[in-house]
Amino acid sequence: MKVALxxxxxxxxxxxxxxxxxxxxxxxxxxxxxxxxxxxxxxxVEAGDVYDTDxxxxxxxxxxxxxxxxxxxxxxPNLYSDQVKGxxxxxxxxxxxxxxxxxxxxxxxxxxxxxxxxxxxxPDFPEWVKPGSLATMNALEQLQKEPQLEWSFLSPSAExxxxxxxxxxxxxxxxxxxxxxGHSSISVEDYxxxxxxxxxxxxxxRQRFTVGY
Numbered sequence: 001m002k003v004a005l006x007x008x009x010x011x012x013x014x015x016x017x018x019x020x021x022x023x024x025x026x027x028x029x030x031x032x033x034x035x036x037x038x039x040x041x042x043x044x045v046e047a048g049d050v051y052d053t054d055x056x057x058x059x060x061x062x063x064x065x066x067x068x069x070x071x072x073x074x075x076x077p078n079l080y081s082d083q084v085k086g087x088x089x090x091x092x093x094x095x096x097x098x099x100x101x102x103x104x105x106x107x108x109x110x111x112x113x114x115x116x117x118x119x120x121x122x123p124d125f126p127e128w129v130k131p132g133s134l135a136t137m138n139a140l141e142q143l144q145k146e147p148q149l150e151w152s153f154l155s156p157s158a159e160x161x162x163x164x165x166x167x168x169x170x171x172x173x174x175x176x177x178x179x180x181x182g183h184s185s186i187s188v189e190d191y192x193x194x195x196x197x198x199x200x201x202x203x204x205x206r207q208r209f210t211v212g213y
Contacts, residue, residue, distance in 0.1 A: 001199065004028045004063040004099075006050060006070045006090060009036045012105050012160075012188060013069030017043075019165075019192035020067075020199070030059055050086040050093075057096035065101035065199055066094050074132060083135035087142055094149065103199060104143060106155035108184070109133030111176040111210060119158060119176055140208060152204045156191050157212035163187030169194065169211050177212030186212050 003020055007013040008029035020027050021040055029037050030048035037045045048059055050070055060066055068090055072082040094102055109120035109129070119125065120133050143151045157177055169190050170177055178184045194211040198204060 001064040002026045002028070002062065003199065004030060004060040004066045006030050006048070006066065006068045007105075008045075008069070009033055010069055010071055012071075012191065015188040015192040016067060016069055016105075016195055019189070019196045023196055023200070025196075025199075028059065028063065030056070051089050053089045053093045053096065056089065056093040060093060060099060061097040063097070063099050065103060066090075066099050067103045067105075067195065067199070069105040071105075071132070074128070080131035080135045083132065084138050087135070087139040091142055091146060091149075095146070100148070100150045101199075101202075102143070102149050102151040103195060104139060104151060104153045105195075106140065106153045106208060106210075107133050107136035108156055108158045108160075108176065108210075110137040110140065110208075111155055111158075112174050113176050144206075150202070150205050152198050152202065152206075153208040154191070154195050154198065154204075155208060155210040157186040157210070158184035160186050160188055160191055163189060165189035165193060167193050169213055172210045172212070174208060174210075177210055179213055184212055 003025050005027055008017045009031045026042045029045045034045040034047045046059055048056055070086050111119050140153050176184050
């Protein structure tokens with residue numbers, strides 16, 4: 001497929017970029033710092049500003065799907081407002097470009113640990129993570145208001161770190177996945193596998209889903 005990827009230089013975006021290219025897809029990587037992306041076959045790179053809707057729409061026009069790994073940066077003092085603004089612009093650009101298929105990098109904060117209780121509601125949830133987590137939850141709310149988009153929103157486990165690409169994991173829906181020891185984890189490499197699996201064989205249209213061991 002021809003895929004437009006936003007945030008391709010980030011922690012998650014870089015893993016998704018590698019997985020998509022390794023599986024034979026053609027990727028247009030759109031990033032604030034395109035010079036950070038090494039050349040590869042079937043890869044084109046463009047500098048793009050997610051807040052500039054019309055030029056972004058022109059860049060992604062003709063794509064089979066858009067994957068958003070956009071994050072304005074965890075150290076950004078205006079993280080929440082900048083991320084919400086960026087999400088709004090990205091969705092507007094996708095609609096303007098006429099792209100229907102959208103895959104979104106979600107977060108674990110909005111996942112349920114028991115009925116009515118989310119990860120973000122826990123007493124040990126880090127304060128510095130909350131703005132980004134709330135902004136990512138807002139992205140899901142914005143997508144849910146777009147009936148014409150065929151979106152999928154993939155939330156990771158509570159812990160996502162560099163690791164191995166095993167291709168062996170579980171998928172879930174709105175509840176946080178934990179192992180037999182109560183640990184919730186996924187490698188960023190396997191998260192990317194789950195994302196590209198969904199690209200290739202859509203199974204969660206207009207749904208949030210999650211991945212974990």
